[in-house]
Amino acid sequence: MLKLNLNIALRNLWKNKGFTLINIGGLAIGLASCMVLLLYVNNEWNYDKQFTNYQNTYVVYNNIKASDKTFSVRITPNAMAAEIRAKIPGIAYASHSADYGSQLISYQDRKFKKQAIAADPAFLKILDYKFVKGNPNTVLREVNSVILTKTLAKSLFGNEDPINKTVKFDNKESLKVEAVIEDVPANSSFSFDYLVPWAFAEKMLPDMKNPNWGDSSYLTLIQLQDQSFFNQINAAIRGIFVRHDKNSNSEAFLHPLAKLHLYGDFENGKSVGGRIDQLRILLVLAFCILLIACINFMNLTTAKSGKRAKEVGVRKAIGSSRNALVFQFITESMLISLLSTALAFALVEISLPYFNNLLGISLKIEYENWKFWITLLGLVFFTGVLAGSYPAFYLSSFESVKALKGLSVKAGSSFSVRSILVVFQFVFAVCLIICTTVIYQQLNYIKNKPVGYNKHNLIQIEVSGKLDNQKKLDLLKDRLLKSGAATHVSFFNADLNFNSRNTNAVSWGGKSPNESTLFNYRSAGNDFVETMGTRMVAGREFSAQYSDSNRVIINEAAVKVMGLKHPVGTTITFWESPVVIIGVMKDFVSASAYQKVAPMIFHPVTRFKAEVVLLRLNEAENIGSSLAQVDDIVKSMNPDYPVNRTFMDESFEKKFAEEQLLGTLSNWFGGFAIFISCLGLLGLALYMAEQRKKEISIRKVLGASTYSVLALLNGDFIRLVAIANVIAFPLGYIFASKWLSGFDFRVDISLLPFALAAVLSVIIALLTVSIQSVKVAKANPVDALRSE
Known part of the structure; x- marks a missing residue:
């Protein structure tokens, strides 16, 4: 029985090569996308789980x-x-x-x-x-x-x-x-x-x-x-x-x-999520893409149901039960699922190196892992049954007598179901376009938001080896400035773009005894403000002209927290020692770019040794030659260590790694989802054009223009896409708002994502359907009517 079903399935697939290619191609892309996303989710899920206990x-x-x-x-x-x-x-x-x-x-x-x-x-x-x-x-x-x-x-x-x-x-x-x-x-x-x-x-x-x-x-x-x-x-x-x-x-x-790894975000001392939220989004994305591919199969199979009506009638007439017919059509879908999986494997192996390079990860298919094969078999079975269930029950419901008489099978209910499925496909696609646009708007907003200093041509060099003392660093500063490669040089106690140590050991006049304020404390060298390209709001910065051993600088956020009306000259207690505030620095971003700047207190770099050298390249000189000069000077003073330098604008980009990853994945796999949806529309357009060939020919004989024929053929599909947009807009707004709620600084959701989604979805649908519609509209009506 199984052998007979397979033979029938293979014959039908070969007979309808166009539909078979669309079905297998769509399912293969859906499966490949799902597999890559699941590989990434599995990699993240298994963080720190390689240890025995x-x-x-x-x-x-x-x-x-x-x-x-x-x-x-x-x-x-x-x-x-x-x-x-x-x-x-x-x-x-x-x-x-x-x-x-x-x-x-x-x-x-x-x-x-x-x-x-x-x-x-x-x-x-x-x-x-x-x-x-x-x-x-x-x-x-x-x-x-x-x-x-x-x-x-x-x-x-x-x-x-x-x-x-x-x-x-x-x-x-x-x-x-x-x-x-x-x-x-x-x-x-x-x-x-x-x-x-x-x-x-x-x-x-x-x-x-x-x-x-x-x-x-x-x-x-x-x-x-x-x-x-x-x-x-x-x-x-x-x-x-x-x-x-x-x-x-x-x-x-x-x-x-x-x-x-996954639950790294805390609020009020309790875990509230973290990267797990991103994984949930990607998991939904993976199965929705696969679901869209399965919908294509359902639509295309039921669309050509009329051609298989007589086959169903003959098999019922000779004694086949409905269960046997259901099994036959499920076998066909399972066969397509297996063929699609084989093609999906090839697509995954080809695309993985690219995605690994793009995302900076190292995903691979673990062929030796039995869990992988069980998951894969489950995925194949799930895809085959899901894709084939509705067509199987629909096709097996035909009445044998009507089918054998050659009467056309009424497909009103099936058409309405197909319409619902097409709407679902485009609801998902439109939601993805909206959310991806909002992600990129948020990224651009944060990247372009003033950070309080000039990142351009600012370089950070790690202090190591013979440079690990202040006299050597002062000599290095002098040589760098004299070379002309740098216009300003200073020192800092930690990587500028990441959080440093925190303390609550800061007291000031008027502070409540029960008040506990967390300050981010840093060590900064002379000329730090000039080198950073920021500015002093009040007072002065550290300078070699003064003895600043018991002096500190605070930022604007610290002034607000402390409630100081005239901070410059005020004596405060820092780590149980009295220190004098000599200046107020403009707030600048050092930790998360998405959150408000923390209160900061700076003391001279002599108190805690410098860990990085900050220098601003001379913009009047060629950057390449300036970098070579800098490297030569550092290497001559510290020959046993490699020069470890980074541009601050490149380092700043690392703050957005998670959001860029989510945006990239949404962009790529959203594109795949739209492409799969277009395959389904193309298949339906092929079928509808074939079904209405004679009707279109009669309309053209009676004087219908090519434009009116195109409007007729495209109208139903554009109506479905419009309905999908109406449903997707509030859903997209809800998803985007929820994602943005996790940031202190966030972009307002404008009309642009929705307008872009509407225009793109309509244009994509028009182009897809018109590929076949134009061909039919321009065909010679004689070819379709000569048999009448």
């Missing part, structure tokens, strides 16, 4: 109450892990680690700046990375030791065995290689190229040895013995700050490792 692993978060808000951060004091391990039962492991950032590591003449993390032995018990070489039970105990990732080991040693060989850290300390682990997966929240022991970090920074509950700068991971301990441990950990400082405004809590 990830379900029992938690990150200790810190809720800091300040400025009538609660800020949730995943940094804690250095004493947190030891305190939890010693005093709270139910803990299997507790680990603290510190992100060292990009640090030089070398072997002989091979030198690389790679990401380093300082961690204790428990770190690798909790995060059980696969060991390639070395003993996992003895690592990170010896002070001057190091663990390399496989790729770094290959870069440093080639084919040599790295174990027990010595590498140089920052050109100063010798470290013995004690193990090699597999590379950290791309979908991991902890990115590093090598690990050094926590004891080594204490050796380099002796202050780390002293328990300090006032400095939250470290990551604390814990692993429970069992889930049954969670409530008990989470309750015990909440008061851990207050037990060490009665005046503390911090409260610790546990956040699951499995939710670290």
Whole structure:
């Protein structure tokens, strides 16, 4: 029976090659789009789930109450892990680690700046990375030791065995290689190229040895013995700050490792989502594209139902039951689904390298993973049944006597269903056009919104090696200015485009004793304002002409929070030391461009050493030659380290990575959804034109113009698209408004997205239908009427 059904299915597919190609092509594009989106969703969903006991692993978060808000951060004091391990039962492991950032590591003449993390032995018990070489039970105990990732080991040693060989850290300390682990997966929240022991970090920074509950700068991971301990441990950990400082405004809590990546947004100390919202959008997008492709199949199959009426009548006459006919048509749809899947695989393999490069990710099809094949079979079965269900029940309902007499099958109900399905396709397409337009409007609005400083020709150079002292930096500044390559040079204590440390240890006259305000504190060098291309609202900036060791600068947001009418000259307390405000700087964006600028306080760079050099290129000189001069000067003063520089406008772009990703995916796959919808319209236009060929010929004989024939053929389809627009407009507005509500600064939803969606959908529908309509309208009526 199955063999007979397959033979009939193959014969029908071959007989109707045009419809078969449209069906298979549409389903293949829908499946390929769905597969790529599901691969991305799966990659994001599996973040940090590659570890054996990830379900029992938690990150200790810190809720800091300040400025009538609660800020949730995943940094804690250095004493947190030891305190939890010693005093709270139910803990299997507790680990603290510190992100060292990009640090030089070398072997002989091979030198690389790679990401380093300082961690204790428990770190690798909790995060059980696969060991390639070395003993996992003895690592990170010896002070001057190091663990390399496989790729770094290959870069440093080639084919040599790295174990027990010595590498140089920052050109100063010798470290013995004690193990090699597999590379950290791309979908991991902890990115590093090598690990050094926590004891080594204490050796380099002796202050780390002293328990300090006032400095939250470290990551604390814990692993429970069992889930049954969670409530008990989470309750015990909440008061851990207050037990060490009665005046503390911090409260610790546990956040699951499995939710670290997807649920990273917090409001008032509670998780409210994050990237999971983006995944939900993409998941809906994936299945809606597949649904549109299935709708095409339904429409085209039922549209040519008249041609199969006699086949149904004959099979019923010789005894076929309706169930047998349903099975026959489901078999056909399953066969098309399988053929489409084969083509979809080819499309996915061709397109994946492009998408990986476009999105900066590394998706791949895991052919060896049994879960992949089960998902794929489920997808094929779902597509086949969904696409074939309505046509199967509709076609099998024909009355055999009427069909065999040659009477035309009334398709009024089927046409109304097809109309509904076409409307649904274009509702989704129009919604996508509206939402994608709003996403790009929001991105452009934020990118073009004044950031408070001039990003153009502003460069940031990382401080390392011999430059790691102020005298060398002052000499570098002098040489850069004399070269003419730079017009202004200053220093800063952290990457300008990302958040720095925060403190609430700021007091001023009139401050309420119960008030806690969180300040973002920075170190800035002389001429910082000039170099940044910003301005002082009042007072002056730091200058070599003055002794500014106990002077600070604040921004406009800080003035508002403090309520100071005449801030310049005011003495405030910063970290229990009196300091004098010498200037007020214009607010500038340093953290999120979507949120209001935080209160900021700047002290001289002499208090905290500079980590970056800021310089403004001379616009009168050629940029290429200026960059070469800058590199040569930095390299001559620091020959053992590569020059790590970035343009600030390029660095600023990284703030919008998530929104750009969502916009890019919506744009591409929205285009695919529209293309699939157009395939369906084209197929229906082909069928309708064929059905009405004689009617059109008679109209032309009676004097109808080509324009009137085109209007007749296109009218029904344009009406459906218009209805789709009416339905899609409020839906698109709701979706766009909900997405925009997550930003403090957001664009107003204008008429442009809706007008663009309406015009595009009508033009696309007109062009698609007219491809066939023009051909029919211009055909010689004699060809269609000669048989009458």
